[in-house]
Amino acid sequence: MADDNMFSVYGRMTALPGRRDELIALLLDGFRAGGDDSGLLTYSINTAFDDPDTVWLTQLWIDKEAHDATTRSEPVAAVTRQLPPLLARQPEGFYGHAVHVHDRTTE
Incomplete structure (x- = not known):
């Protein structure tokens, strides 16, 4: 599943x-501030095992x-x-366009 218009964001913050x-807490506040009807389909906030100060973000709109x-x-x-x-x-x-999205929670 992927719509030609789906927009993806990948980011790194240190x-x-x-x-x-x-x-991380502030990023969560930002996602909540956008509201449930913002068009944000999913997001993840990730940390690295080897870098305690870096946060990686993934968003699908x-x-x-x-x-x-x-x-x-x-x-x-x-x-x-x-x-x-x-x-x-x-x-x-x-930034880019999602080419393929698979949601295992709907199987």
Whole structure:
């Protein structure tokens, strides 16, 4: 399953030493601020075994327009403005279209 319009986001954020859990909590606040009808289909927040300060994000949206509208909304922007004091460096993001999506929970 994949719709030609599905939009994917992959990102990496590096927290200041010892601030990773605060960063994760703030990211969760941001996802919640977007609301249930934002067009965000699924997301994951991941940590690496060998890097205690790095957080990887994966998001799947119904389309780029839903992503843009949600991330520019005031509730999400208010959370986003709180991120910089927790970061050791500028976040990195990569964007694309989902080619294949498989949801094992619906089998």
